[in-house]
Amino acid sequence: MSQDLEHTSPNHTQTIAEDTSRKNIDVLIENIGKVVKGHREQIIQIITCLIAKGHILLEDNPGSGKTVMAKTLAHSLSGEQAHSDFKRIQFTPDLLPMDLIGSHLYDESNKDFIFKKGPLFCNILLADEINRASPKVQSALLECMAENQISIGDQTYKLEDLFFVIATQNPIEMEGTYPLPNAQLDRFFMKISFGYVSEDIELEIYKKQLEIQRSQDTVEAVLNMKDILALRSKAEEVHVDDEIIKSINNIVRGTREHSGIILGASVRSGIILLKCLRAYAVIHKRNYVIEDDLAALVKPVLQHRLLFKNLSAEGSAIDSIVKTEISRLSRLNLKK
C-alpha cells in the first residue's frame, strides 16, 4: 500500500494550518525515500513511531536495507551537531550492559570516578541484531527504552529527549540467539519487515549503486530536533473520535476472543495503537483520526504482541478483525 501524500486535487483545501514542521514531514519522507527505495510505507511507519515516542523493531533478512534506513533517518534530522546524534551497536552474545550504558571510570586527575556515557546517550540508536545479545543486555536496553533514563548506583542519568531506538533482528539465523520474550517485544511500538522491493525499484537501486556512497554522506538534514518535538506535541492535540476509540477497543478485545489467537492484545497495546494513530494522522496532516489510519496501523502495531494458533491464522486473524471494524466505521452515518 503506497500512499500518496501529495494532494493534488484542485478543489482540495489544506485543512491544517500551514506549519513548517509538518510540511517538512513530506520532505523528510522524500529525503529518506531518495536513499531507501521502494519502502515508503515502512518509512512512514518508522516516522510514526518516532512521533509517537516509541521504538521500532525491524525484522528482516540481512541486506534488506535496515541499517541504511536507520542511518538515513538519523542523517535527515539535525541536532546540536550538523546531524542528530546517531549511534549504532552491533549486538553480540558477549556484549555487556555496561557497553551500552557506559561505566564509571577512575579519573586520575580528580581522584574520582566519573561516568563515561555509553552509546545509549544519543538521539537515534540502531541496535543491530538485538536477538544475538544476552537477555541481560536486552533487558537493560529495553528498560532504558521504557524509562528514558538510566540508573546506575544512586545516580540517575536522563537520556536525550528525543531517544529513538531502531532495533533489528534476523529471522533466519536463529541458532545461538536469544529471541526476545513477548513481554519485551511489547515495548516496541511496531514490528515491521521490509520485504523485497519490486523489480523496477531493484533495478533502480543497482543503477544508483555507484553514487550511493556519496549521496548517503550528503543526506541533507531536513528537520531538526525541535521540529520533531513540535510534531510530538501536535500529535497530542489530534482529535480521536469516540467511534474510533470504540473501534480500537473492539479490535483489541476482538483479538482476545478470536479463536485463532491464543494470547490477545493487552491494554497497553491499545494505548500504543492510539498513540500511533495520532502520530499517523499528524504525518497525513490531519488533526483527526480516520478509519484509514486504523487500517494502516493495526497490523504492524498488534501483530508481534499476539500468539497465534497456527501460521494461517497469523495471516488472516487480524485482517478479518480489522475488516469488520472498518466496515462498521465506514457504514456509520455522520453525526447530526
Place this chain on the structure above:
Amino acid sequence: MKKIDYKELTLGLLFLILPTILIMYPLLDFLSEYYSLLFVNKHVLIGVFSAGIITAYLLHKTKIRFLIIFGLLLLIINILYNSISASSFNEFDAYYVANRFKINTSIFVFGWFSGFAISRWRYYLIVFSILLTTLSVILISDMEMSNVNEMIWLVAPTVLYLFYVLFVKELLKTIQKQEKTNYVLVVGRILLFSLIALFLFWSTIQLLDSKIDHIQNEITQGQSDESDEEDSDGENEDKDKDSKDDDSSSGAKFNLDDYLGLRDRLNVSEELLFCANIDNFINPTTPNPQYITLYHLNQYNPTLEQFEVDPDSIVRDLFLPNPTKIPQYFTQVNDSVLVYDKMERATKEVKSTIYIAGLSPEVFVAPSTAYACQPISIEEEFKKDYKFAYNVFSEVSELNSAYFVYNTQDESIINYQENRYRTLRRAKSYEGENERFMDYYTEVPEGELYNKIGHLADSLTKGDNTTIDKILSIRNYFLSKDEKGDPLYVYTLTPGKPTDPNIPNASMLDEFMFNTHRGYCTYFATSSLFMLRSLGIPTRVAVGFMTVDRSHKTPGWYWFYGDQGHAWTQVYIPEYGWLDFDMTVSNTDAEQSPQPDGTPPTPPTKETYVGKGVITEVDTLSKTMQVRVDKMIINDNGIALDSTNLLDMSFDVNQAKVFAGEQPIALKNVKLGDTAVMVSFDYKLGRIRKKYNSETIENYMKLFPDPITIMEVHVPKIEEEKLDDATKEEENSAMKTITDWSIYVLAAILLILLVLMLLPICYYLWLSKKAKNHSSITKLSEANYKNAHFILNQMGIPRDHQTPMVYARDVVDPKFGTHFEAFVKTYQKLKYSEDQLTNAEVDLIKEFHSDFNQKVFSKYSKSQRFFNFIKPNKWIHYMLNLNLKK
C-alpha cells in the same frame, strides 16, 4: 496424526448425518414397499444405512486409515456373501439369506459412501439431496399414488431437506472457518435451487399429466352419465351406454336406443352382453325360449318416426330394479306388476338366472313379466367372464314363446305352436275390457299413411275372425313372396334413406311398407303395430333381446350378443295377457352369431347363510368382522329382525373375498358403518334346521358357530363409486390447487424480481434528489456519499472492504477522473473531526454531485447504465455490505 476437531465432528453428526438418516427413512420405506423387498425389514434397512454412514463419517473424521478399512470391509462382505450363497444346507434358505444379505450390504455400502462423501466433499450433500428429490419424483411418477397427500409426504421432506442442507452446510462452514456468512452466496444458491425445484415440479406434473387426464376423463364421463340418468326420468335405456366399453369386434357400439326409431341404418355390436338360463320348457327336453324384455314402448312420435317411453303408461307391468343395489342373496319383489300384467290363465312361474358380461349390471334384463330379483354370487372360475349375476322370477304365460317366425323342424315345437294357436282362437273377445286401456293401446296417429296402413291391414285380414288369425295373416304377409318368388320383405340393417328425392321429409315407414320393403326389426314392429292397432287389437312394442336357441347341447341356456338387441310387438289377449308376436322376417345373421355359445356357468354353490347389516368393527389382523345384522337368509329362509332387536354377530373372514359391487377390494378398504352382506357357503350350516318356531332368535343362533365362517362379503358399490369419485375429485382439486399454487409462486417470484429490479432505480432517484438539494451540509454530504457509493456499486465497482480513502484515491479517481478523494476527505473530516468545514470545503460538497454523476455516467452508454442499475444482485450486495446504518 492431526488433532481431531471434536466440535466439528459433533456438529456434523448432529446436523448433517442425523437429518440424512431421517430423510432416508421414509424413502427406504417407500422403496421397500414399492419394490416389494420382502426379504428385509425397513427398520433393519435404516439401521444398516445409519451404521454405514456413521461409521464412515467417524472413521474419516478421526483420520483413521479409511480406504484400507473400507477395502477390508468389502472383502469380508464379499467372502460372507459367497459363503452364504454357496452353503447348500437348504437351497431356499440360502437364497433367502443371501438376498437379504445382498440388499442389506448394498444399503450399508451406500451409507458408508455417503458418510465418507459428506466428510470429504463439500458439495456432496447438495448433490445427494438433489438426487433424492429426483428419485422421489421418479418414484411418484412410477407409483400408483392413490392420493396427493401421499405424494406430498414423499416429496416434501426431501425438498425441505435440500433447503436445510443448503443453509446448514454454509452455517457449519462459517462456524468452522470463523467467517461471516456469505448471504449473497446462500441467496444465490436458494434461487438456483428454487429454479431446480420448479423444474422438477413441472416435470412431475408433466409425467403425471397423462394420469391426470385419465382421471379427468373418468370424472367428466361419470358426470355426463349422471346427467343422462336424470334426463331419462329414471328409465333405464341410457344405462345401456355403459355397455359401450371394450367393444372392438365390429366397431359399432351396442345401443338399444337405436331400436327406438326408424333410421336409415342400424349399428350392431357383436360383443357378448349376457347369458341367461331360462327354466321354461315345453316338455322336459324342449326349451321354450322367452324374449328378454327391457321396456315397453307405448308412445309414437310420427314426425320423428320414433318411439318414446311413456312415463305415465297406464299399464305398469314392468319391474325395474337396480340389481346392483339389492344386497347379495336378498330378493327384491314387486307384486304390483302381476296385477298389471292381466295374466289369468295358463301362467307359470319361471326362474331365470342372468349372468351379465358386457351389459351394465344396473340394467335389469328378464323375461316378462318379472317380479323378483335376487343377486347371486358367481363361481370363482367364471368371474373373469361375468361380472354380475342374479336370479329372476317371472310370471310367464304358457302360451308365450319366442317361436313364432322360425320354421323349426322340431315336432314338439310344431305341436306346441298348433296347440297354442288353437287355445288362442278360443280366447275371449275384447268386449268388456277397460275402455281407457283399449283406447290407449289401439291409438293410431292421424294421417294418410296410417289410413293406408289400416286399409292394408283390413285387406290382409279379410275373413279372419279371431285375433290370432289376424296376427298370423299379417305375419304371413311379411313372409310372403312376390311375383318373382323372392321374399317380399327383406331384413336389412341398412334400409337407407327414402329414394324419392322430391319429398324431403319422406316417411321411412311409408318407404318401408309401400316401396322398398327393406328394414330391420323396428320397421317390422312399427308397421305391424299400426296394422294391428288399426284392427282394434291392443298392441305395444317391446324392446329387449331376441332369444335364439342356437345350441341344443345346453337346453335352457341362451347367449345374448350385441346384435340380438330387438324390437317386436306384444299383443294383449284377454285372460292370457301380453304375448310376444315377432313379425320380423328371419334374419339369418342373428341365428348364427359370430361367437359360439360358451360353456354355461355352473350354478354357484348353495348359500347356507346370508346376513345383512351394518359393519361395526373390522379387524384386519385377525380377519374378523363384527356386523349388526338386521336380515338373514338361512337355508333359503329369510329372517328379518326387529329393529330393536338387532344381532351383533362376529364373522370369520379369513377365506372371504370382499366385493364392492363387482370389484374385489381389500378388507382394509371396508368402511365402518357400511351395509355389508355376509355370505357363507359352509355346508355345515346347511344342516341347521330352517325354521325356528317358538324359541327366541338368540337361542336359535346358538346353533351357529361363533364366528361364522364367511366366504364372500359384499359392500355397496354405489357408495364405493361415489367415494372413488370423491377421492378422484379430491385428487383433482388437489392437483388443481398445486397447479394454482405453482402459478401463484411463479407470479410472486416474477413480482419479486420486478420489484428487485425497480427498487435500485427508485433508490437512486431518491438518493439523487437528496444529494442535489438539502438544507443541512451534513445531510447533503451524507446523501452525496451514499449516492456515489451506490452508483459505483451498481456500475460494478463496489468498495467492499477497502477503506473509503483508499477506494476513492486508488480505484475511483484514476478511473473516472473525479474528485472523489477530496470529497471523501471532507466527509471524513465531518465525521471524525470537531473542526468546522471551511467555505471551500462546503463549496466542494455542494458542487460534487453534478460533477461526479456526469463524469461517471459519461463512461457508460445509456443502456449499459440501465442494465447495470436494474441488476438485483448488485443491489442486494450493496444493501448487505455497504448500506449505511441509521
